[in-house]
Amino acid sequence: MNTQPDSSAQNSCPEENKHIPLCVPEIRGNEWKYVKDCLDTSWVSSVGDYVNRFEDMLKQKAECDHAVATVNGTSALHIALLVAGVRPDDEVLVSNLTFIAPANAIRYAGAWPLFIDAEEQFWQMDVQQAVDFLEQGCEWKDGNLYNKVTDRRIGAVLPVHILGHPVEMQPLLEAARKFELPVIEDATESLGASYQGKMTGSLGDIACFSFNGNKLITTGGGGMITTSREDWSGKARYLTTQAKDDEVEYCHHEIGYNYRLTNVQAAMGCAQMELVDEYILAKHRIAERYRDGLSDLPGLTLMRQAEWAQSVWWMYTIQIDERQFGCGSRDLLKHLQQNNIQTRPLWQPMHLSPAHTQTSRLKYDVSEKLYREALSLPCSVGLSESDQQRVINEIHQACAR
Numbered sequence: 001m002n003t004q005p006d007s008s009a010q011n012s013c014p015e016e017n018k019h020i021p022l023c024v025p026e027i028r029g030n031e032w033k034y035v036k037d038c039l040d041t042s043w044v045s046s047v048g049d050y051v052n053r054f055e056d057m058l059k060q061k062a063e064c065d066h067a068v069a070t071v072n073g074t075s076a077l078h079i080a081l082l083v084a085g086v087r088p089d090d091e092v093l094v095s096n097l098t099f100i101a102p103a104n105a106i107r108y109a110g111a112w113p114l115f116i117d118a119e120e121q122f123w124q125m126d127v128q129q130a131v132d133f134l135e136q137g138c139e140w141k142d143g144n145l146y147n148k149v150t151d152r153r154i155g156a157v158l159p160v161h162i163l164g165h166p167v168e169m170q171p172l173l174e175a176a177r178k179f180e181l182p183v184i185e186d187a188t189e190s191l192g193a194s195y196q197g198k199m200t201g202s203l204g205d206i207a208c209f210s211f212n213g214n215k216l217i218t219t220g221g222g223g224m225i226t227t228s229r230e231d232w233s234g235k236a237r238y239l240t241t242q243a244k245d246d247e248v249e250y251c252h253h254e255i256g257y258n259y260r261l262t263n264v265q266a267a268m269g270c271a272q273m274e275l276v277d278e279y280i281l282a283k284h285r286i287a288e289r290y291r292d293g294l295s296d297l298p299g300l301t302l303m304r305q306a307e308w309a310q311s312v313w314w315m316y317t318i319q320i321d322e323r324q325f326g327c328g329s330r331d332l333l334k335h336l337q338q339n340n341i342q343t344r345p346l347w348q349p350m351h352l353s354p355a356h357t358q359t360s361r362l363k364y365d366v367s368e369k370l371y372r373e374a375l376s377l378p379c380s381v382g383l384s385e386s387d388q389q390r391v392i393n394e395i396h397q398a399c400a401r
């Protein structure tokens with residue numbers, strides 16, 4: 001997604017009407033220095049010190065034993081599914097209210113997504129629906145769990161921690177252990193968040209991060225696989241480097257992928273990681289200011305944090321009750337757009353996506369409601385107090401009308 005402001009428009013606008021983008025990268029550390037180092041030394045491709053350093057930094061932040069850098073978060077998900085043993089024609093339980101990447105990655109592995117609705121409080125995967133489905137919608141056959149309706153094997157569970165807040169993992173982990181299913185976390189939107197004191201990315205068996213332009217830290221495009229299983233990290237490294245078995249003879253025993261991150265991108269990632277705690281603090285401050293500025297308006301539900309969670313407030317989002325607020329989410333989006341402020345609804349729920357079909361129909365009321373009513377607000381790490389105040393004022397204006 002291109003969330004970059006149009007700089008020509010920015011220059012020609014007076015300060016009070018300048019474009020406020022939804023979420024743009026913050027580049028103010030050692031990025032130039034480290035990238036220049038790659039160019040000066042010719043270490044520009046998919047091996048190099050910065051790749052190793054970036055993996056180490058991620059490993060530490062996510063409190064995992066192993067990290068493997070990839071070209072993007074989607075490829076990380078693809079490889080994680082393969083490493084976790086997901087096979088063609090399996091089904092994978094996955095969040096219904098998410099960016100489309102995890103559902104697509106499941107298809108790349110030849111498997112089928114089985115969408116699980118969101119819950120109302122924190123807008124994450126409804127783990128109760130997932131557990132109920134595993135308990136009641138499935139049956140054991142020959143040491144595997146099968147969907148009673150489709151007769152497909154259940155291959156894995158893939159919760160997506162959306163918007164910077166974790167999924168309630170405990171019931172899901174317990175059910176997964178009971179049914180011997182691997183848990184693959186999509187932690188692409190939640191670097192730095194934690195669940196019951198444990199970092200996202202370290203909760204399941206394997207996890208994925210993304211560093212595209214709107215994520216907490218960016219490498220332009222990039223991703224990471226984290227796991228505490230040495231054999232799985234080795235397999236991930238092998239599959240992301242074309243499954244090369246012999247450096248000299250170029251022997252390959254499997255179909256691999258060219259999914260490794262370059263040293264240049266990793267250089268940028270290292271510089272970004274040096275400031276990640278500052279970025280998280282900035283996201284917290286932005287969330288606080290929205291809470292202070294918007295909590296008195298009728299019909300708005302502000303993003304919440306569960307008592308068992310530490311959110312990073314990656315993408316600040318509000319839910320709008322049209323009758324009480326006075327206008328709906330799309331009207332508010334238009335009002336803000338007219339005032340040069342970029343906002344975005346949540347994603348079309350996966351069960352409505354023409355790109356994905358599934359035969360098991362569960363209830364998706366919460367995802368549908370959030371799709372209609374939610375709107376993400378400007379929340380770049382570099383968002384100034386005065387720009388944020390302009391967003392808050394315009395939301396008040398829209399409500400007053």
Ligand SMILES: Cc1ncc(COP(=O)(O)O)c(C=O)c1O
Pocket residue numbers: 072073074075098099101102160186188189209210211212221222223
């Ligand atoms: C929930 C989620 N999963 C996966 C991805 C895919 O990451 P990437 O764009 O790096 O492929 C993204 C972001 O783009 C995402 O928001």
